[in-house]
Amino acid sequence: MDRFLNDNHMLMIPGPITVPPRILRVNSRPMINHRGPIFQKIHEYCVDGLKKIFKTDEGEVYIFASVGTGAMEACVSNFFNRDDRVLVLVNGNFGQRFVQIANAYGLNVDALEFVWGQYADPEKVKDHLSKYPKGTYKGVLVQHNETSTAILNDLEKLSPIIKEHGALFVVDSISGMVAAPFEMDKWKVDVVAAASQKAFGCPPGISLLGVSKEALNRANNANLPRFYFDVRKYHESYKKGQPPFTAPISLYFSLEESIKMIFEEGLDNFQKRHIVLRDSVRSAVKALGLKLVSDDSCASPVVTGVFSPEGISPQDIINTMRKDFGIVLAGGQSQFKGKIFRIGHLGFIGATEIFSTFAALELTLDKLGYKFEKGASVKAAQKVFEENM
């Protein structure tokens, strides 16, 4: 039996994730005119809801028809000038992607590298910036949640250090947004990217960009070439309640439904649930005697990285989970390739998915010859949920 081949499977990767039935259903709603009155209402509901989720009154949130990388490009192409110097805090694959994008746009890029699996230490950032006159870096770019290494950076602590330097504070929160607390205004984030297929629980194809007033001013004077992701076009068009180009209508239906569901659960509850999911997974992994990639202090609420036991390839674990149980896990990226596997736990899932994932993982590890106490991981997960009921 290969359940996976029959769509009857469970995505436990850090996006795209299992889309809940309510969202799947609206995704097959008939098309409407993106220049008509129904669409305008949906558009305005989404923009308004996203501003509440991003926690911004002063800034704007724009909706792009693209996947997350498009919004990451928009983080670079809109707010800087050719040859501007920027600093990227790199503790994983997506930090490296920021470096690549900034390089592609001809910026002067410095990468401040951190050990993979550890967070971007604010003290080290402070030390680094103190070596340069204020304003040397026009922007500091950082991941909120670095998906590849399963860590959450501490934006609140990084913020005053970056703002003190006089740089734009540019954040990729593609996998963090909604799941982890985020305070755009309070933390003085200037630009933040997010996407539909992570904790929003929608299909991929929409990305989001939060932009502060200061960043918008910079965009008005910045000289890098851009058109499709040009925030000025979105800003002008949104005044009329309209996207500047054809909108990805079915994905807007999904996003609208997702925002409704998030508010029905309550944003705080939504985020607390992700902490419980995280803790249950980490507790279960520890009970198996496996090593976690990230410290408890900076553990991601949406994805957990696990080192494969010695002598067992993570790809074998992933393949067995998929073939025998229809449960899809992710592998490692870049320097973690072939070393770790990752369990995504984000969106609209709960205890049931965690229980079945670990029950299946136990049988998988057993089959592959790893020795551990059977039942221990499910028990550990149960305990965490029990304590948080």
Added chain:
Amino acid sequence: MDRFLNDNHMLMIPGPITVPPRILRVNSRPMINHRGPIFQKIHEYCVDGLKKIFKTDEGEVYIFASVGTGAMEACVSNFFNRDDRVLVLVNGNFGQRFVQIANAYGLNVDALEFVWGQYADPEKVKDHLSKYPKGTYKGVLVQHNETSTAILNDLEKLSPIIKEHGALFVVDSISGMVAAPFEMDKWKVDVVAAASQKAFGCPPGISLLGVSKEALNRANNANLPRFYFDVRKYHESYKKGQPPFTAPISLYFSLEESIKMIFEEGLDNFQKRHIVLRDSVRSAVKALGLKLVSDDSCASPVVTGVFSPEGISPQDIINTMRKDFGIVLAGGQSQFKGKIFRIGHLGFIGATEIFSTFAALELTLDKLGYKFEKGASVKAAQKVFEENM
């Protein structure tokens, strides 16, 4: 009663269009891993099918998560160098968009303007190019089907003129592809943009880019900044049967279904059907005594522009059609705003949609005080379908 507000309506605009049930249904299929084996099969089926539709053996077709404008930007950002001189043939709003994009990327742009509603006369293009040494223009950019003015340009005749000059032949066929015959290899088209929400009958959110060998070579040496739409990344990644970034999975399901449906009908039949749709609409419009925007010689197979009768605002026609009948028509753009309305007739529709559109349009025009022979337009449409059964 406002049928429109209940999703119970008919989109007769030139995209997004009414998506057929088969496609809507797959759009709510559960997510799959875009790095897994099921997705790879779908991806490869789509790329292979698109190459058959674009009629290219030698070139490549790339699938972007974006709406059409993203592919138009890719037409510019990938293949030219800063300060390159390009010629845009402009006979409508989307020609102007090419000018804007090329300007945004710092190219030297000349626009060769044609009267709106007329096609880009190959003789005039020849005359213009003959004034410049060969190779002056690195590229000539043109719409295949110009949606705003409802005309179809003659790519087959333009091709030898443009290639003789030594320019890249760059085509926006966003609203033309699949509906109108297109021969990428035979017509030596170097770059062609298309999109999911036009004749493919899918929701918006996927755009397509056909790229010739020569264009790909140019891309390898071109110096404009780009990342998300960088064809080199797509080219490398497609060798492994993978998109470079997260894919818009639900839209891939739709595109796969659309391609299947196109091949089931047969590409030739699909295109002949669009000719019949076009002829029925034009014949019906003439029977109402209304003036068509475009000549018969260059009439678009996907959209028909109609001048509003004197004293009647096209917006009143559009509003009445929507409110009384749930039928959505489009207005004019730029210099045609407030002067014309447009009827889209593309994708998987047939005689029924045309009959009801004109029956409703008759009642609408009557209500707004226009004098004509009642029943004449439906009769004229019937005749065209009868002759083509």
